Amino acid sequence: MDESTNGAINRVYDVIDETHRDKSAATRRQMIGATSATLGGMGLLAMPGIAGAQDATVAATDSPDNTVENILNVAATAEVLATIVNTEGARRVKKLDKTVKENVEAAAREELIHYRVLTKKLGATPITKRVWVPDKVFESEKNLLEALVIGDQIFINAYLIGVTAFGVSGSGKLARVAAEFMGVEAVHRALALQSLGFLGNDRAFVKFNQKDQGKVGKGKRGFTNILDAVKKLENAGFGFDERNRGEGKGRFYKMDKVMKDTPNPSQVNTRSIR
Secondary structure, three states: OOHHHHHHHHHHHHHHHHHOOOOOHHHHHHHHHHHHHHHHHOOOOOOOOHHHHHHHHHHHHHOOOOOHHHHHHHHHHHHHHHHHHHHHHHHHOOOOOHHHHHHHHHHHHHHHHHHHHHHHHOOOOOOOOEEEEEHHHHOOHHHHHHHHHHHHHHHHHHHHHHHHHHHHHOOHHHHHHHHHHHHHHHHHHHHHHHHOOOOOOOOOOOOOOOEOOOOOOOOOEOOOOOOHHHHHHHHOOOEEOOOOHHHOOEEEEEHHHHHHHOOOOOOOOOOOOO
16 A cells, blocks of 8 residues: 555545534544445455554554543553652662753653643543552663663553544544643653664654564554553553562652652743643
């Protein structure tokens, strides 16, 4: 499937959505579904590229777990973890490069801002505000940066589920806000990757549920069920209100305590959603 055909099919869907924007989101989905069936009958959706994208979108929107509540709550939980790891990483890791430390401190504040927006403006409730972090994450700059690359990719994937599910349901503002969050997580990943000595700008598109081809996390698959974000983070050694024995020694960190020490760099800007 070449790009022109792919684009043409997407424009068909866009026209349907725009023409019938006065209809409910459910009705628009039915119309798009009927069109998909027609295109499928013509063999277009089975072509490489189209089929994979279609399958990922269907999986992300059809999962009963991908509710607005679940997506927002998982996102808030991820931001708890991110605030803690970046805040404590900037404090605990010895001999951090000056620029690396500045970026980690800025990321800590940005994750805290995300958490506050999710909980105070969007109604999210984190699964827990007490997380288990393996000691090895803070043993070296390399360990911290690798943990950030892996964690940020999981956050990117989770927010892309939000973009997809919110968009299909007709929640345009939530979809845009999820994209704003996701974009920042992509920057965090790129900076951590570059600080490891790899190409930071290594993606033509941010990765959804494909296999990772990057230098850190290579071969790891993404996900289309929002609850898998928690499982992926647990597989990386973190624990949510319980110990994770898989990565050796560690300790619990409480969000309410850690956030008091979160740096607040003056250059961090665009601190609210629209």
